[in-house]
Amino acid sequence: MDLQADSLMLARIQFAANISFHILFPSVTIALAWVLLFFKLRFDTTGNKKWMDAYRFWVKVFALSFALGVVSGVTMSFQFGTNWPGYMETVGNVAGPLLAYEVLTAFFLEATFLGVMLFGMRRVSNRMHTFATFLVAFGTTLSAFWILALNAWMQTPAGFDMIEGKAQVMDWWEVIFNPSFPQRLVHMLLASALTVAFMLAGLSAYRWLRGDRASEVMTTLRTGVYLAAFTAPMQVFAGDLLGLNTVKHQPAKIAAIEAVWETQKGAPLLLFALPDEATRSNRWSFGVPRAASLILTHDRDGEVRGLNEFEGEHPPVMLIFWAFRAMVGIGLAMLALSWWAAWQLRQDTISLLVGRLLVITTFSGWLATLAGWYVTEIGRHPWLVYEVLAIAEAVGPVGPAMVASSLGMYLALYLLLIAAYVSVLFHMSRKARATEERPPGETSGAPS
């Protein structure tokens, strides 16, 4: 039994579990904060009660999502030290300042003004309250900026030199605005918008299907559908840009994504395949001829580098190939459904079928986002920092038994919390109707 390999695999699974759980919640809060600002501003402008009703419902969703994001984020900040000390040792001079700036400029800002935003409506002026809402939205987006700057740097490192085995920064502008940062930031911000859009639409459709005809329901449903219909095509475009960027900087990842084994011109876009690492070929593959070259090089006969050029140094192909297709498949389905629903909304209503589909796809954004993150992070294998630090070099000395214990604890906790989160959101949706039917002027004394 190779204890060291066990430790490494367990540590990787634990990090994956922690960060997968964590990403679910900023995916919601980044865009939802701006949506809440939108609701508030619409109320301030029109005075129509439905916008405040929408705000009141979704601010509760926001509070819950934010709390889960914060506690899982705190956990993340400890992971570097507990399991991956080699990371800070080698690239600490880059990661350190970026993480420090995230906490100093963004985390404190959002955490502090959240209290005012959630509970301060009666204690501060309306303008101040709207400003607090803006600061929370700005803070969450700024957080994404810093974290993605670091993540992008790990994918396409720039602006540094290796001196005595440690990365030393030469140019901070190049570190932050490294070659893949703009594409990755845009892709993630749009992912958040799409995730929230489908949650808005899905939970509203759920209420609508249960006969809740309060005006905020259709308003929120509309907001969600239009947001999705607008951002989904943008996301396709953003994904394409990131793809082109990855062809240039991480060809092994692209080869795995498309399961291209031999370098070739006019590579087919495989819609289905079972990549086999033993034979270094695909079984049962079929696809669109020359389409991969078309997408990746914008030339039907363009050359795509194959996995055999990177033997021993490329990610697991089956996983990456299918995770990518999951992301794209879900994304295209989201685009189709949002356009269909937008078309129906021209008549101010949606069909039973579309309503049900929206409910089923409430959390489709989560699935697509996770799939995409797995593609890009596992796709960087065997590198933790591309061509600078291997994953195996960064792991700490903690033995497998300890890692297995902490991993077990986290997994149990996370499964419980995700189940609780989803069920509470639907519970709140059911209960919202009962609250509307209460006479106005009755405050929710105990938080309800």
Add this chain to the structure above:
Amino acid sequence: MNGADWLPFVFLGLMGLAILIYVVLDGYDLGVGILFWGNEAERDRMIASIGPFWDANETWLVLGIGLLLTAFPLAHGVILTALYLPVALMLTGLILRGVAFEFRAKAPSPHKHWWEHAFRGGSILAALAQGWMLGAWVTGFRDDGLGWAFATIIALGLAAGYALLGAGWLLMKTEGSLQGRALRWTRATLWLTALGILAVSIATPLVSPRIFDKWFSLPNILLLAPIPLFTAVLFLLAEIFLRRMAQDLETGNTRDIERWCWAPFACTVGIFVLAFYGLAYSMFPYLVVDRLTIWQAASSPESLRVILIGALIVLPAIIGYTIYSYRVFWGKARDLSYD
């Protein structure tokens, strides 16, 4: 003097400050969680007293650990791998405590009491784990019976200290019967905390000959005497205030209670600051006892400079808007609603 000499020192100061602020602020949050008890209205009021603040309070922990991570990466790795399980337990506690806030208010009513258990349990777990981590760190991660006993004492002591902070906070932020109960809690935890600090003060020099020498050699013992002396004074002062308030409560003298209800909390903060200073003095310059000094563990001066510039610009802003946030929610805790 070049950067490699004074930058680690400055960052030690910043990190220490962040951790001290965390301990005081989240101390009262966790303390309220430890004391979480009473009828439904009282429990709601206790939650309301910390609701707007807990999130930002916890951020100081992220800053403290973040500074350890970024300024002293070698120490960060050694400390966190040595404290692997206590850290995992603390995080479990903090996760449960944080989410229980929201879930108790939004989950179906039959589930509410489960989330309240999670809130109390998470707070207790986080407090004990943090105390344990502190104890283990002081002994340089001794893995024997003595090390474990010491860590247990500190775990209980810190939990008592947090409960004292929480009780003092409730004394300020609540009224009526809940305030009366907070008064009783403050009196009880005051002496538990005193016991804890006494135990720590005796045990620490015994456990480490190096620390013994730092305190008990001349002229140090004379120069340092103010620390334990002022600590004792603060305890006595707090006790006097509490006794007066108990009398005022009996005679119904609410005016005087309100005049001084902040005093026990202030005394406790003073006690924590002194205890922190004593601990810092004992441990300096080691980040890992007898193994890593701050200079050995520090990042390159260039990184530290970059972070320092940002910190110096941003920290005043953070303190500014934090004060603003406390002013918005000044006064007695009112039930929290989103309206």
